[in-house]
Amino acid sequence: MKKELRRLKEHIFYKDPEAETDRPIVAAICGKHQTLIVDAGNSPQHAEGFLKELAKEHVANIHMLVLTHWHWDHSFGAKQLNIPAIAHEETKNALERLIPLKWSNEELDQRVAEGTESSFCAEMIKKEYGDNRNITIIPPNITFKKALEVDLGEITCIIEHVGGDHSHDSSVVFVKEEKVLFLGDCLYPDMYSEKWNYTVDRIEALLDKLENYDADTYVMSHQFPLSKEEFLHYANLLRHLANLTVATKGDKEEMITTLSIQLGRDLQEIELLALTYFVNGVHSTQVPVSK
Numbered sequence: 138m139k140k141e142l143r144r145l146k147e148h149i150f151y152k153d154p155e156a157e158t159d160r161p162i163v164a165a166i167c168g169k170h171q172t173l174i175v176d177a178g179n180s181p182q183h184a185e186g187f188l189k190e191l192a193k194e195h196v197a198n199i200h201m202l203v204l205t206h207w208h209w210d211h212s213f214g215a216k217q218l219n220i221p222a223i224a225h226e227e228t229k230n231a232l233e234r235l236i237p238l239k240w241s242n243e244e245l246d247q248r249v250a251e252g253t254e255s256s257f258c259a260e261m262i263k264k265e266y267g268d269n270r271n272i273t274i275i276p277p278n279i280t281f282k283k284a285l286e287v288d289l290g291e292i293t294c295i296i297e298h299v300g301g302d303h304s305h306d307s308s309v310v311f312v313k314e315e316k317v318l319f320l321g322d323c324l325y326p327d328m329y330s331e332k333w334n335y336t337v338d339r340i341e342a343l344l345d346k347l348e349n350y351d352a353d354t355y356v357m358s359h360q361f362p363l364s365k366e367e368f369l370h371y372a373n374l375l376r377h378l379a380n381l382t383v384a385t386k387g388d389k390e391e392m393i394t395t396l397s398i399q400l401g402r403d404l405q406e407i408e409l410l411a412l413t414y415f416v417n418g419v420h421s422t423q424v425p426v427s428k
């Protein structure tokens with residue numbers, strides 16, 4: 138069953154993520170005069186469902202779209218939304234490179250074999266679209282290099298490029314008056330390498346940027362929104378794991394033993410997963426672990 142719209146704050150609505158076909162959170166930030174949509178959804182069906190739910194809530198003046206990064210699940214619904222889109226210039230470049238691609242099973246499988254498509258994404262595209270691969274890529278209309286401020290009428294959104302392991306073009310959207318930070322997927326690992334990974338330098342640089350925002354709610358696209366406390370707990374875990382990765386040169390067993398002793402318990406699944414991403418980052422990429 139499709140999820141209904143939820144109200145995150147007085148001026149922000151969002152639709153739950155849907156793991157079955159990797160649909161991310163899509164959101165509407167409603168100013169006095171205009172509404173900004175965060176991410177286009179992973180298909181025309183996803184975008185259309187969101188628009189219908191916004192209409193039920195009488196959300197009007199849908200004015201602009203912002204893309205947090207180029208990945209299919211955040212951008213392929215753009216044609217259905219049919220409104221001007223803002224994104225980082227690298228997001229535009231990446232989407233333009235997708236325009237000539239075809240999306241049949243054969244072509245997706247070939248790109249996975251070549252290493253230019255993630256097998257996880259290929260499977261999810263097949264599942265979301267079934268046999269009807271009506272995919273039209275619409276590159277964004279307005280691009281920025283570093284940051285951009287959008288005034289929706291008594292609600293201000295600051296869009297900033299933050300990068301990170303997941304996708305180099307990742308940008309966040311900070312809704313100043315509501316203290317909400319939309320993180321897109323920037324805190325997730327790189328999924329386009331053989332092994333999903335985090336790298337020490339990129340995670341530290343990313344956390345330095347994210348911790349500058351005075352938010353009380355943090356929205357990562359594929360999970361339910363986090364409180365400040367929950368976000369800081371995860372950010373601290375990542376910082377700690379980054380230090381352990383450097384100290385042990387990415388020795389997985391040593392990292393697990395050390396962290397278990399420090400915590401006084403066995404590791405939870407999320408801790409072990411994040412630790413494994415750091416280990417993969419040392420052993421499968423060229424990025425040196427150095428401080």
Ligand SMILES: [Zn+2]
Pocket residue numbers: 206208303304322
């Ligand atoms: Zn992504």
